[in-house]
Amino acid sequence: SHHLNLWEEFLRDRIDTATAVLEIGSFEGRSALFFLQFLPKSRITCVDSFQGSEEHVERGSEYESDMAEVERRFDQNLMPFADRVEKRKGCSVVVLPALAAEQRLYDVIYVDGDHSAVSTYTDARLGWDLLDKDGLM
Ligand SMILES: C[S@@+](CC[C@H](N)C(=O)[O-])C[C@H]1O[C@@H](n2cnc3c(N)ncnc32)[C@H](O)[C@@H]1O
Incomplete structure (x- = not known):
């Protein structure tokens, strides 16, 4: 939530366009x-393993054991937007190449899966092939 001002600034000029968003980590x-x-004409592809990450485990496994519940809440929260949401459950290193094989392209890509350096770099690198001209990662 503390990034909202920045996001609004960067995304404001896309409000009236049909924006394809890819989110890695939902x-x-x-x-x-x-x-x-914020982008009423957008569609979003949500990639998540719903297995959690190291950071969830480090917090004391509260989230780790609750990921089935997290996924249930994701489904419930996104239900009002179901016609604009594509849920791709799986590990990003599997799902992102699959999206590339489908020749999918995105205008906005948000990398927020596993926050370790190697995973963030890998997600950004795989995401790069899915980013359209003038896209924003
Ligand atoms: C920080 S949370 C995402 C928060 C969300 N973007 C938000 O701001 O509301 C990270 C999510 O990434 C998922 N995740 C972690 N590693 C992943 C991976 N390798 N592939 C897919 N999802 C992953 C976790 O299951 C978790 O739900």
Whole structure:
């Protein structure tokens, strides 16, 4: 939520366009809801393993054991936007190449999966092939 001002600044000129958004890491869907509400003509592909990450485990496994519940809340939160949401459940290193094989392209890509350096770099690199001309990652 503390990035909202910045996001609005960068995304404002896309409000009236049909924007294809790819989100890597969705959790309960808070950021996906932001894109869908701020960009009313957008569609979003949400990639999440719904297995959590190291950071969730480090917090004391509260989230780790609850990921089925997290996924249920994601489904429930995104239900009002179901016609604009594509959920791709799986690990990003599997799903992103699959999207590339389908020749999918996105205008906006948000990398927020596993925050370790190697995973963030890998997601950004795989995402780069899915970013359209004039896209924003
Ligand atoms: C920080 S949370 C996402 C938060 C969300 N973007 C938001 O702002 O509301 C990270 C999510 O990435 C998912 N994740 C972690 N590693 C992943 C991977 N390798 N592939 C797909 N999803 C992953 C986790 O299951 C978790 O739900």
